[in-house]
Amino acid sequence: MTKGLVILSGGADSATLAFELDARGDDLIAMSFDYGQRHKRELEAAALIAQELGIEHHVMPLPRLGKLMKGSALTDGDVDVPHGHYAAETMRQTVVPNRNTIMLSIAWGVACANDCGYVAFGAHAGDHHIYPDCRPEYVQQLEHAFRMGTEGHRRADMALIAPFIHMDKAAIVKRGLELDVPFEHTWTCYEGGSRPCGKCGSCVERAEAFARAGSRDPLVP
């Protein structure tokens, strides 16, 4: 049985990834990061997904990160969350510089110490043009650096994997539906209300993915 570490954001993509890896019989540890998000809905969602799968779940707090990174809508209460369609310009405001690298480097270290065969995360094709740290060449480069930096302190074949990196969100949702992912427990909206706002870039993108997958988002009444 392969042991792996999966990063759970609480969103639909990483939930589907965890279900996918679990379905192939891997022994999973899940990790989430509390980097000072404006709300805790997605961390609660991540815990629910881990609970559904019956896997170990760790939340790594990064308490001062948000304060040290001013200017991002995800961490700075003074910046408005961009509404409307996910145009590159507005989505760029939601970037926490190097966020994926930070999460992945911590996950990689924990995975080394726990003798895992891989670290998996839910980057997908739809993000490539906006988020440079979701691109295949970046994942490859980072894996190379991580492997060099932990030579002798990890399983020799340890890998950084992003199995959905060439799939778009609709394909992921479709796969999730096949795997019976409880999408009602996932959270994608940038806002922390009791229901998704339906207006932010993430909500628009998620609605579109469900529509294209020929289904409906159970979170939207």
Place this chain on the structure above:
Amino acid sequence: MTKGLVILSGGADSATLAFELDARGDDLIAMSFDYGQRHKRELEAAALIAQELGIEHHVMPLPRLGKLMKGSALTDGDVDVPHGHYAAETMRQTVVPNRNTIMLSIAWGVACANDCGYVAFGAHAGDHHIYPDCRPEYVQQLEHAFRMGTEGHRRADMALIAPFIHMDKAAIVKRGLELDVPFEHTWTCYEGGSRPCGKCGSCVERAEAFARAGSRDPLVP
């Protein structure tokens, strides 16, 4: 004036690095990491060095990291600190997997958000054979990955620098003495006593460096 972020561990190398960068007129932000070290002496030392230089200093807590990484003498109270000469085997026990990468990725993100021209850290030649994440090729690889992952979210020329990477500890101490680094405020010992233990690998290495630089460690009576 170049703005830069320097990682301060509280030890002699990073203190000398901060003094070196300050001496060339750079505008510095200092960062330290609280990853669950067995003692806080080195964080206090880092704060003193930043205070001496009159620069901004941030301590980034990584509160659960130690618990998630069992088996390292630096974070796990159950493992003995290796004594005696710094043989590769005993020093290896002090490795927190991917620690440098974790600290550097956070520092890189903070540096992006603060419009810095570089992130600097005190890796030196003496560590190359033991710590894979102190080697020049690793620094180069990591810089490449960081730059890819933050394209469009950083100064175009932002770099990851390790100015002492080809110097040994004796050469660094020598340079530090020229720069009037207050070595009495630095802390290198793995133990957290009121004085260095004189026995751990770090103490032995530091004593040797001062001797070879033709000086005496002000911490040792």
